[in-house]
Amino acid sequence: MQQLQQQHILNLQRQGLVPLQPTAAMQSLQQAMCPSDLQQLWKEVSGVPGSDEALKQAEGLDLSTNSSNSTSAFPKAASAHMPLHSLPNGQSHTPKRDSHEEHAGSHPLYGHGECKWPGCEALCEDMGQFIKHLNNEHALDDRSTAQCRVQMQVVQQLEIQLAKESERLQAMMTHLHMRPSEPKPFNQPLNLASSGSLLKRDSDVYPEGLPHPPTSAATPITPLRQGPSVISSSSLHTHSHSHAHGVGPIRRRNSDKYCTPIASELAQNCEFYKNADVRPPFTYASLIRHAILESPDRQLTLNEIYNWFTRKFAYFRRNTATWKNAVRHNLSLHKCFVRVENVKGAVWTVDEVEYQKRRPPKMTGSPTLVKNMISGLGFGSLNASYQAALAESSLSLLNSPPLVTPPSAASLNMLHVGHDDVSSTVEQVNSNGSCSPTLSPQQYSHAVHVKEEPTEIEEDCRPVSLLAGITHNLPLPSDDRDLEDDLPADDLE
DNA sequence: GCATACTTAAACAACA
DNA sequence: ATGTTGTTTAAGTATG
Numbered sequence: 001m002q003q004l005q006q007q008h009i010l011n012l013q014r015q016g017l018v019p020l021q022p023t024a025a026m027q028s029l030q031q032a033m034c035p036s037d038l039q040q041l042w043k044e045v046s047g048v049p050g051s052d053e054a055l056k057q058a059e060g061l062d063l064s065t066n067s068s069n070s071t072s073a074f075p076k077a078a079s080a081h082m083p084l085h086s087l088p089n090g091q092s093h094t095p096k097r098d099s100h101e102e103h104a105g106s107h108p109l110y111g112h113g114e115c116k117w118p119g120c121e122a123l124c125e126d127m128g129q130f131i132k133h134l135n136n137e138h139a140l141d142d143r144s145t146a147q148c149r150v151q152m153q154v155v156q157q158l159e160i161q162l163a164k165e166s167e168r169l170q171a172m173m174t175h176l177h178m179r180p181s182e183p184k185p186f187n188q189p190l191n192l193a194s195s196g197s198l199l200k201r202d203s204d205v206y207p208e209g210l211p212h213p214p215t216s217a218a219t220p221i222t223p224l225r226q227g228p229s230v231i232s233s234s235s236l237h238t239h240s241h242s243h244a245h246g247v248g249p250i251r252r253r254n255s256d257k258y259c260t261p262i263a264s265e266l267a268q269n270c271e272f273y274k275n276a277d278v279r280p281p282f283t284y285a286s287l288i289r290h291a292i293l294e295s296p297d298r299q300l301t302l303n304e305i306y307n308w309f310t311r312k313f314a315y316f317r318r319n320t321a322t323w324k325n326a327v328r329h330n331l332s333l334h335k336c337f338v339r340v341e342n343v344k345g346a347v348w349t350v351d352e353v354e355y356q357k358r359r360p361p362k363m364t365g366s367p368t369l370v371k372n373m374i375s376g377l378g379f380g381s382l383n384a385s386y387q388a389a390l391a392e393s394s395l396s397l398l399n400s401p402p403l404v405t406p407p408s409a410a411s412l413n414m415l416h417v418g419h420d421d422v423s424s425t426v427e428q429v430n431s432n433g434s435c436s437p438t439l440s441p442q443q444y445s446h447a448v449h450v451k452e453e454p455t456e457i458e459e460d461c462r463p464v465s466l467l468a469g470i471t472h473n474l475p476l477p478s479d480d481r482d483l484e485d486d487l488p489a490d491d492l493e
Numbered sequence: 494g495c496a497t498a499c500t501t502a503a504a505c506a507a508c509a
Numbered sequence: 510a511t512g513t514t515g516t517t518t519a520a521g522t523a524t525g
Contacts, residue, residue, distance in 0.1 A: 283500090303514090322500090322501065322502080323501095325501075325503085326500065326502095328513095328514070329501085329516085331514095331516095332515060332516050333516090339515080346515085
């Protein structure tokens with residue numbers, strides 16, 4: 001799949017649809033677009049008379065609505081251009097499948113029996129019917145042109161953003177005395193995996209006393225793999241082994257184990273996850289718990305949990321049978337989820353004690369990480385953590401409201417933090433979908449009514465998490481968000 | 494290699 | 510009869 005994406009990009013570049021140096025070509029575009037911007041753009045451009053579908057697409061423009069069939073937004077972008085511009089072989093606008101597409105046995109605009117043309121979703125039984133549909137419905141007309149133009153801009157904006165972030169990464173690594181192998185070209189992908197290996201090589205130079213990279217030790221796999229960074233052609237081949245597995249179960253336990261701040265991650269990237277078909281790098285259990293704790297009463301019915309999933313994550317708007325089953329399975333399996341009979345019927349609550357129990361104690365399962373944090377000398381798990389940090393950093397650029405985490409005095413306290421989300425949850429994602437810091441960690445946890453046995457774990461976590469919360473919520477001048485500054489607070493989580 | 498955690502799939506029962 | 514909810518088992522994978 002990554003190869004497909006890579007080739008799509010290469011095709012685009014060959015066709016001149018995607019500038020090889022996007023930043024140079026589009027320097028004037030100062031602001032990278034967030035998903036809402038893109039949606040707005042869709043609305044504007046697709047305001048062609050009679051383009052209801054385009055409007056529809058605008059609603060669902062998500063960089064990824066099509067990823068269910070292994071076609072990321074970018075393959076879609078690429079193919080979307082083809083009818084317009086790329087008829088190199090004199091063909092009609094009927095997309096001529098590239099070799100890789102043929103190899104994949106699919107069409108970027110076709111998947112799961114549906115036309116994946118933005119806003120279309122017409123059902124086509126087979127490829128032949130789809131091709132016919134494509135010729136009929138998506139011919140070279142004003143609407144298609146507009147849609148292609150929009151798609152092009154989407155791609156361009158993402159390229160710009162990517163370039164910016166790559167530059168930032170470069171600067172960060174330079175600052176951290178990690179020799180980047182080569183000065184990266186502007187459109188060099190944000191390659192966290194390779195960053196990780198880079199860190200491996202140079203890990204011994206990780207500056208002592210430098211704030212430790214945040215979040216999970218391992219990569220927040222999914223966003224990296226499926227997210228916007230895939231647009232980079234060169235990033236694709238260097239993804240770590242685990243990334244290369246493509247479809248199938250994605251391991252996210254690291255996010256649990258290594259204190260991934262699910263709350264802050266979600267808060268920062270809520271718009272991204274809402275719009276992009278990217279699997280959140282959290283376990284079902286973490287997500288369920290977060291959903292429940294986020295609710296006003298700290299309790300949700302199963303259906304409400306479902307709704308939370310679909311509301312918060314574009315990813316969970318499809319394959320509903322699968323993940324809903326998984327949700328139910330998790331609810332039943334984990335003792336930390338307690339079913340309570342309520343006036344509403346049965347609701348699910350979280351037993352924080354149990355939730356903590358099911359994980360490795362304190363600084364969850366990564367004594368190495370703790371050691372690293374203390375000594376600043378170890379790097380075994382630090383590499384992965386740093387990858388995660390970079391990943392998170394890159395993720396949040398896509399949409400997140402500016403966040404700051406000024407250097408925290410809690411850096412040592414955090415070593416006592418139990419783990420991730422409980423203590424870290426400060427920026428609460430409101431149940432209405434908006435992100436806002438509303439709940440203190442104490443509230444977050446203690447407000448769970450069902451089981452009110454405070455434990456030493458909770459007690460341990462509480463004060464620290466409060467600190468973490470404080471540091472994590474301070475507003476920050478947008479683009480100058482410094483990883484260095486960001487690390488400590490995330491670390492707390 | 495093993496234990497553990499996680500995901501996915503599936504069967505089944507109870508219930509509305 | 511059907512769909513939802515909840516439980517349980519099993520298999521496969523990743524990780525430490």
